[in-house]
Each structure stands twice: as structure tokens, then as C-alpha cells.
Amino acid sequence: MILVNFTICNSFNKCGLSRIIANSSSAASVFESQRSFHALSSQRACSMDNNPSPSHMTLDVFKSVVSHALLGKFTAVFPKLFKCQWKTYEGQKKFYANFSTDCNMGRKFCVGGNWKMNGDQKSIAEICKTLSGAQLDPNTEVVIGCPAIYLMYARNLLPCNIGVAGQNAYKVAKGAFTGEISPAMLKDIGADWVILGHSERRAIFKESDELIAEKAAHALAEGLKVIACIGETLEEREANKTNDVVARQMCAYAQKIKDWSNVVVAYEPVWAIGTGKTATPEQAQEVHAFLRKWLCENISPEVAESLRIQYGGSVTAANAKELAKKPDIDGFLVGGASLKPEFVEIINAKK
Numbered sequence: 001m002i003l004v005n006f007t008i009c010n011s012f013n014k015c016g017l018s019r020i021i022a023n024s025s026s027a028a029s030v031f032e033s034q035r036s037f038h039a040l041s042s043q044r045a046c047s048m049d050n051n052p053s054p055s056h057m058t059l060d061v062f063k064s065v066v067s068h069a070l071l072g073k074f075t076a077v078f079p080k081l082f083k084c085q086w087k088t089y090e091g092q093k094k095f096y097a098n099f100s101t102d103c104n105m106g107r108k109f110c111v112g113g114n115w116k117m118n119g120d121q122k123s124i125a126e127i128c129k130t131l132s133g134a135q136l137d138p139n140t141e142v143v144i145g146c147p148a149i150y151l152m153y154a155r156n157l158l159p160c161n162i163g164v165a166g167q168n169a170y171k172v173a174k175g176a177f178t179g180e181i182s183p184a185m186l187k188d189i190g191a192d193w194v195i196l197g198h199s200e201r202r203a204i205f206k207e208s209d210e211l212i213a214e215k216a217a218h219a220l221a222e223g224l225k226v227i228a229c230i231g232e233t234l235e236e237r238e239a240n241k242t243n244d245v246v247a248r249q250m251c252a253y254a255q256k257i258k259d260w261s262n263v264v265v266a267y268e269p270v271w272a273i274g275t276g277k278t279a280t281p282e283q284a285q286e287v288h289a290f291l292r293k294w295l296c297e298n299i300s301p302e303v304a305e306s307l308r309i310q311y312g313g314s315v316t317a318a319n320a321k322e323l324a325k326k327p328d329i330d331g332f333l334v335g336g337a338s339l340k341p342e343f344v345e346i347i348n349a350k351k
């Protein structure tokens with residue numbers, strides 16, 4: 001029996017979810033079912049018993065779902081989130097689905113600003129004032145990655161619906177580690193996130209995949225949420241190694257992270273960081289889709305479905321909207337533009 005797991009958004013909202021999961025077998029087929037389901041979502045609604053067009057490849061997926069359901073192998077997960085779609089008609093169970101084109105599997109869009117080693121009290125006060133006064137899309141989660149020394153200052157100036165992140169933290173709680181800060185310290189001053197594995201930490205400070213993963217696991221254990229960065233260099237992309245590189249980086253995280261619910265992955269191609277050379281929406285989507293497939297095959301279909309994957313690398317107000325339209329791009333990690341008023345437009349890109 002194939003394992004089928006797909007998500008239906010009902011027609012009333014953007015992200016009402018239902019999941020029906022058959023117990024068993026190949027994670028890959030789950031993922032393919034999800035993709036096919038998405039492909040079909042250009043139609044507003046579909047009713048399974050109305051002579052599905054045989055030319056529609058994805059209806060085969062539905063057929064297989066229905067036939068498995070008839071075998072009674074499904075377990076409904078999160079039933080409260082959807083109207084029951086199964087109906088018995090003339091002794092046969094039939095499947096009805098309504099779904100909307102803007103379904104993103106219920107993942108809340110999440111935009112991070114990474115100020116890197118920039119800002120002083122004056123400029124930080126100005127940015128915080130701009131963000132405090134702006135109308136921000138309530139459906140988007142916002143996190144500001146601030147230099148450690150200004151974290152508390154920024155925390156006090158920002159509204160509480162904007163999270164604050166450290167840009168690094170060490171892998172233990174305390175001790176003789178001159179110059180380091182710990183997740184416990186970040187939490188203590190009101191930060192709730194930490195950015196780890198940024199390519200600048202990897203390249204300039206020679207942080208290994210393993211160290212980064214250890215830091216991530218410790219930060220999570222201390223109750224911080226983690227933006228886990230990955231991404232390939234230009235050389236690696238040109239050698240067609242993008243997927244291998246991001247898979248290797250994800251593998252390292254996966255060896256240490258057991259619970260992914262407080263993790264956001266940021267895919268940041270190194271060649272796009274600070275260069276003005278953004279990945280095209282198609283290039284970014286391709287890697288994000290690969291990552292979701294990787295998660296499905298190597299972690300679980302549930303994590304693949306729920307984990308948010310941000311894109312980072314020369315995101316600006318001018319390109320954010322197009323990037324945000326891609327189904328597997330769940331937000332951004334923004335460097336340079338997060339220091340400017342246009343960051344508000346980037347936060348609102350999904351509106």
C-alpha cells in the first residue's frame with residue numbers, strides 16, 4: 001500500500017488544513033501526492049465522483065487516495081481543522097475537496113531581518129520606530145536579528161509582536177568561553193530566536209556543519225527558536241552541487257535536531273548575499289522544493305509539510321512579491337534591506 005498524505009485547504013480561508021494519512025510505506029510517494037495536489041490547486045474545487053477528467057494527471061492521485069480510503073486504511077489527523085470531506089453515497093465512500101489557489105499548507109509566512117554587524121543606538125531607534133509605526137501584515141511573523149550588544153535595547157523599542165533574534169550563540173549554557181554568548185543569556189534578555197549557521201559564520205569564522213548543528217540542538221533545548229541557515233557558494237552552484245551541498249548541511253542538522261517544530265530553515269545561496277544578485281523566483285523555488293522533498297524522505301512528511309523555509313540573498317522591496325508567490329518560499333531572511341524602511345514592504349510582500 002502506498003502511503004498517502006495530502007493537505008486540503010477548504011474554500012473558506014487561506015490555510016484551513018486537513019490531513020488524511022494512510023499508515024505506511026514510502027515517504028516519497030507522500031511527497032509526490034502533496035505536489036500533485038498542489039498542482040491541481042489551480043482549480044477552485046474538485047468533486048471526486050463527477051467523472052474526473054482522465055487527462056488530468058493529478059486526478060490519478062485522488063483515485064488512489066479514494067481507493068485506499070475505501071480499504072479503510074486512513075487515519076484522519078487534525079480532524080477539527082476541516083469539514084469532513086468523506087461522504088457515503090449509495091453505499092460508497094466518496095471524497096469531496098474544496099481548495100484554494102493560495103494554499104501554502106498553513107505555514108505562516110516568516111520574515112527575518114538580519115542586521116549583521118550594523119547599527120548604533122541612533123539608527124536602531126529609527127528602524128524600531130519605523131517598524132513600530134508601520135502597518136504590518138498580521139499573517140506574517142517578523143523577527144529581527146540584532147547585534148548581541150543591542151538586543152535588549154531593540155527588544156525594548158520593538159512591539160511585542162516582533163520577535164528578536166541573536167545572530168549566534170554557543171553550544172553550551174555557560175563557562176569559560178571568552179567572547180561567546182549562550183542561548184540561556186539570549187532568553188534572559190528577552191530574545192526568543194537565534195540565527196545559526198549563517199554563511200558568514202561558516203566562511204569567516206570557519207564554523208563546521210557539526211558545530212552549527214550542535215549549537216542549534218542546544219539552542220532548541222534551551223527553548224529558543226532557531227533560524228538554521230544553509231546555502232551553496234557560486235562555485236558549488238556552477239559545479240551543479242547545489243542539492244548535494246544543502247542536503248549535506250541539512251543532514252548535519254538532522255543528526256542533532258530531533259524536534260523541528262521551533263526551526264525555520266533559511267536557504268541563502270552565498271552568491272546572492274549582499275551582491276544584489278538575487279536568485280530568480282524559479283531558482284529559489286527549485287531549491288526550496290528540493291529541500292521539502294529531502295525533509296519528507298529524511299525526516300517525515302509532517303515536518304516537510306510544516307517546516308518553514310525562508311529565502312535569503314539580496315531580497316528587496318522590488319523582488320519580494322514575486323519570490324513570495326512561490327509555493328515553497330515561506331518567508332525571507334533579509335540583510336541590507338532590513339536596515340531600511342523598505343523592510344516594511346518586504347514584510348508585507350505576501351499581502
Ligand SMILES: O=C(CO)COP(=O)(O)O
Pocket residue numbers: 114198268272273274275276312313314315333334335336337
Ligand atoms: O545574509 C543575508 C541575510 O541573512 C542576506 O543579506 P542581503 O539581503 O544583504 O543579501
